[in-house]
Amino acid sequence: MYAPFFGLQHPPFSIAPDPRYLFMSERHREALAHLLYGLDAGGGFVLLTGEIGTGKTTVCRCFLEQIPAHCNVAYIFNPKLTVPELLRSICDEFGVAHQAAAPGVETVKDCLDPLNAFLLQQHAAGRNNVLIIDEAQNLAPDVLEQLRLLTNLETSERKLLQIILIGQPELRAMVAAPELEQLAQRVIARYHLQALSADETRQYIAHRLAVAGLQGPLPFARRALARVHALTGGVPRRINLLCDRALLGAYAAGQREVGEAIVRQAAREVFDAPVAAGPGRWWPAALGGLAGAAALGALGWAMGWWPVAVVDATRRQAPVAVTTPAAVAAPAGPATAPLAPVSNPEAKAGAQPPLTLAGFLAAQAEGPSPDGWQLLAQAWQASLPPDAADPCAQLASEGLRCWRHRRASLNLLRQLDRPVLLTLRPQDGSAGEGGVMVLLRQLDGDKATLAGANGSTLQVALADLAPLWHGEVATLWKAPANLPTGSNVAATVAGAAWLDRQLTLAGQARTDQRGISPAQQRRARVHQFQLGQGLTPDGQAGPLTLMMLNRAAGVQEPSLRAGG
Template identity: 45%
Template sequence: MYTEFFQLRQAPFSISPDPRYLFMSDRHREALAHLLYGIDSGGGVVVLTGDIGTGKTTICRCFLEQVPPNCNVAYIFNPKLSVSELLQSVCDEFHITLADDARGVHGNKHYIDALNSFLLAAHAEGRNNVLIIDEAQNLSAEVLEQLRLLTNLETNERKLLQIILIGQPELRIMLARPDLEQLAQRVIAHYHLTALTEEETASYIQHRLATAGLNTTSPFQPALIRQIHRLTGGVPRRINLLCDRAMLGAYANNIQMIDRNIIEMAGEELLINEGRTQAVKPKPAWRGAMAGVLAGAVIAGGIGYAVSSPGLRQSLAMMPATTSGAADREHDRAPTASPENRESTDTAIAEKAAPAPSPVGEAALATSTEPRADSAGAGTDTAPADSHTLFSEQDGSSTAGLRDENAAVIQLARFWGVTLEGDDPCQAAKKVGVRCHWSTGGFGEIRALDRPVAIKLQDQRKQVFHLLLTELSDTEATIRAGDVKQRVKLALLGRYFRGDFVTLWRTPPGFTGAVKLGDSGTHVDWLATQVSTLNGVEAPVAGTTYGPRMVKQVDLFQQAHGLHVDGVLGPVTVMHINRAVGVDEPRLRDTTK
């Protein structure tokens, strides 16, 4: 409805799950780490709790994306089951075959015996087994006791079943009950997911707008963030509801820049700030207009607005993003920052880096010195012959993959129009104004950085190899090595990709490392000029040292682009500056556009 008005490709604040809009805060990453820890912990129970709308589903999606290939997963999202129904559901999820007369006839023992046999067989094959139960606060005490008994299925070495419970804060209260003390003692890790901070709220909003295609100034100015955070409490789902209604209100009143009054009225409309004492205010004119817009939309069969029930779950789809901690790594790494001196390199947080990928046009590819992804010898998207298999969909193996990261960087450099040689191509790259950037941010950060990368993969036999990733859509990627390329589903590729990749970026003139307070030089002059121009303010005179005024401009740029706001001009921030000012660097191609 308002997408064309704000020049967007789609509505940015839908509450429906969409993998392209994944945003991970530091707490989301820590929660994910707790779940991943549980896989190899040798059994027991892992608990993840959080208020409604804080992102527990997001964590579960990311976790499923990163589950290793040797792990069997059973996922139950409707826990309002009896003990017998639960056991049957677990067997169904693990695809355990039961005798025809076992289901519902001979009792729970048949399910448990069949499950135990399956777990023992999987253990003998070196496979782990994970049972995930979502909305676990709805489990009855009887079912929770049965789950405790399932943790008794074990060998002399380890537990056979890892149980993950995901639920609302009531789950913590349940586990604290005296009659469930034995189950509580089996909890090996527990993380409570809290809401976003004010700073993260700003990055979250910008991330969703950029993913929806925003290429102009955000309609939500920085001065509004505190108000939005106050009304929503930093809960992502509430932020979506508030911002969606505010954009609708602005559209109905033909206002491009949202103001405080629109935010306040949108909050009242959705009862987000219910319970807060307020004076009765006259209804603004846009409410009547918006009512007409909504009525027209309903009559025309257009977009409707509804708040979904917190218990409503949709089937989990594999995410095109992995989410591990993603700190910059360089050969001449600058010291880690402290809040006082702000002298760190950028922290590359994948889902905080917002801009959606922009495809490289055919004309640009034709005039570039970079190799074309559809060059001769790689004109088919089908899997290559067995003798030159780029990526096997059966076990993730590769006979044509690059066994050495240096070889991958050398091939990757061709997209930047440079030739690298020697045993350390990343060191050689510095001599031609290009640097390597390593990360563990996975598909999310790759999409945000919007450039070809070399990804690290590990097949089922634990063999490590590297491939270039040159195209990325919502569900597929193009991988290549040399002149061989292949299209592969992200969900399949994600089974063998743990998020590690390396890419390249062009450095500003005179760049020697992350710009810190007190630095000066040609690289500081160039970066300060670009950031000031992008922010629409006067650039400092040449030779000015990097001080508080410049830091503020960098903070504004980082906030506007959904980056981690730390005022440090490190690799990730410079990459986004390069893209914003049109520095000649290759882009990912998005075949959905």
Template identity: 45%
Template sequence: MYKDYFGLKDKPFSIAPDPQYLYMSERHREALAHLIYGLQSDGGFVLLTGEVGTGKTTVCRCLLEQVPEDAEIAFVLNPKVTAVELLATICDELGIRYPQDNQSIKVFVDGINQYLLDTHAKGRKTVLIIDEAQNLSVDVLEQIRLLTNLETNTQKLLQVIMLGQPELKAMLERPELRQLAQRITARYHLEPLSQQEMVGYISHRLKVAGVERPLFPAATIRKLYRLSGGVPRLINLLCDRALLGAYVKEQNTVSHKLMAITAREVFGDPSADGHQQKSALRWNWILGSLALASVAAVAATTWNPGQDTAPAPRQPMAPAQVVEQTVVELPAVTASPAQPETSEVDVLAWPSHIPLTQSQQMAYQTLFRVWGHDFAPEQMLAGDYALQQGLRFLNKRGSLGSLRQLNRPAILTLQDQHGQRFFATLTGLNADVATFVIGDQIHTVATSDLMEQWYGEFTLLWQPPSAYSGAVPPDEEGPMVLWLEQQLAHLMQREPRPDATLRLNGLLLDELQQFQQSEGLAADGIIGPITLIHLNNHLAVQHPQLTAPTEG
């Protein structure tokens, strides 16, 4: 629509992959170098992680263009599979024959092992590349590790490259995966672009599309960087929509004000309640005429918060009892003498009388205090303390709209007017105003002003079911699947299916995906942190909230 207006021969900021628009920043070249090192090494695992949209798949495409001629590549794009399905996929990728309808892991493994030996004898190497590896289950990861056991005196016969989101790093720190973690020979975490790299990225894409004049002035670039945090996918979304807005307004360039309006359209307008109303309408099919008495009944069979210890698998799970946590009001914060206890400001800043080095620890202390716990950072790491209290951390990048949906107090990474980064605990959020505890002070700020200082990074606490030990993909079984069955049965007002061998497939998987879709989530059928938080919001378990009851 706007191509002719700006003299473009193509849309420069399409999120669809196009080799001619490839821009390799210094960070991407470093990531590619690590992957190439993995291909040239003597085996083991190579790990590439990064937030959604930072360009992991782009780096992988570059890698495939530089694969040595003596390498055989098996590329797994969809890791949401069982161990048997993964082995079958590897066999299909490598052209290994196996009996039709085979379900024996041994048959698959024997075939792969023979293939690895034959390939090595020919002087060739075999590489397994797995994209979106954070979706692999523990059982599947262990099976992959076992495949790498085949080795000669000098090298392993299978090299594995895993690409995934930051959750993959956390998963590999689990005790049951320590053997796999010890085999990682190279790892790299792909960070977003710097502001200077972002300028080069935008200029490159505009030049390829046929325009070399600057369409984004310096002030707009600074605004865009604050809004996108340097994540290429977000840059593309914002630039594409902003160019459309400039065309509609008949502007020759994108102003910083237009970029701010664009961000509210892309990330969700904080002042609009329409999303929540639509969400409520989508849930009518589940909740129907659920009365308050029914909600009280649901409370009697919700999870029992506790330690992350899972019962033995394949055993029926008795209905859990609700332990209702008291919603703890934030204690009064001692303000500095020069400022009132609560003040409304346009720009948030770290208190000058407190060392900036205390920013993160004080934010953790405030967050735990909201949950009713006294955290002493000098005694224990925040992650360990959270687990001790039956809680988990969730680190994400999102918008105020996503924070509203999650509805949990959160630590936000902010930047002041001097470019200095600090941590603040968001304790309240309504249509127009956000409330923060910053150090020992309480401040409120207009949500429109907040967008000037926030990159989208946040950390929150959430409370998993006691049986939870990690994300559960489709077709799995065990205590978490039985727990999910109970909760969806209550929400949909049907009888639960008392089957100790119930798997996450069929009707249960359909119901989970319908729930995810109704909440605006990716309908991937995975029982993960985001899905569990949204479920908890419907299950009458009390927890600290960001929004007032009328808004949540």
């Protein structure tokens, strides 16, 4: 109802788990890192707990998207089961056939035997098996004990089943009970997800509004944002409920900005929270509820009592700034007149229309221009021949390594803070199966600066990129010429010495301990660094870890924040 009034394309604060609105705070990234760590930890339990609405399901969904292809996953979302029901559900999730050995009721053994055979077969094939149980605080004690027994299924090398329990804070108390001491000893990682801070609450609200299509400033006053955090405690689900109702109240009152009084009134409507007496009425006639307010608002809009923001569909792709070398060099005249907004009815005849994202992408395939890899090389002040068969091999001679990923997130790009190649896929299919490669040169709040053919640049809202980008990225990072190219950069003496120096520069001090080899100490330092950066804490210095090490150690590399 209120979305067009605030210049939005979609309702921004739905409580439905829409992946477009995924917001990963530092806490969420660290929680995700603990779950990913559990995949290769050799079995046992991983616990993720948090208050209602803090984002446990969001983290779980993100985790499921990043599970490697060599992992089988069973997901139980309704744990109010008996032991036989749980085992049947696990078998069904893994696709394991089971049946009663004798006529009558199926026994626990009838499920355990085929499940054990399946896990052994998958282990022999090099596959891991992960069982995820959501709302695990509802598990009965005897079911928890059965889960512990499932972790007894093992070979001489490792356990065959990794179990992840996700639940509310009482799950921690359950596991800490004396009768579950044996289970508690098998917990290899645990994380309690806290609510958002005041600053993260502001970022969360801004993020959702940007994805919903907001082009201008936030429609929340500064004091209103502080009040939202105070009333919700930083719990994302409560933030959604309160902000949705507050925007509805502002719309009903014909106000373009949500003030603190509106937030207080919305809290009373949503949470039944007490509201201080005083200037808290939103609308004339002191209507008693938001239903009446919404009706009055709709009537006022229809009768023209207050103006409504005109949102042209083409404005979602209108850039903030467009520059091309041709435009800079062109003589003064109509072609270089100030760009008129598409929705401006008073635009002068003959004025150049603004370049849209669709037009920018269409131009990438027109005429001779450097491909995406050449654009990326230029951002790193490196040279790449147009006919280079293997750009990564060519760039390696200049001390640059390639990194590609097919499921990256915006938060990961912000964390890496370096120019990247994005593969965009226009919804009309005009780019073909391969998509269009453009250079993401800068991220500034909810705006992205893209570089493309003929040196052109385009600044667009991140919300406009979301439907076109599915996570495919490529970027570079600096590395010494003698650094091993495999997954273990410490495989050589020179590589190990370089990694030790980088860790020291990044603040991970060396600790000499008796009985621990230098390799074990190095792995422990990498593990601690990864935890601090929200990376998967596996102790292996892979490309993501090395890129973050470069940034923490002060290696001079181009930055997305600085625009190169």
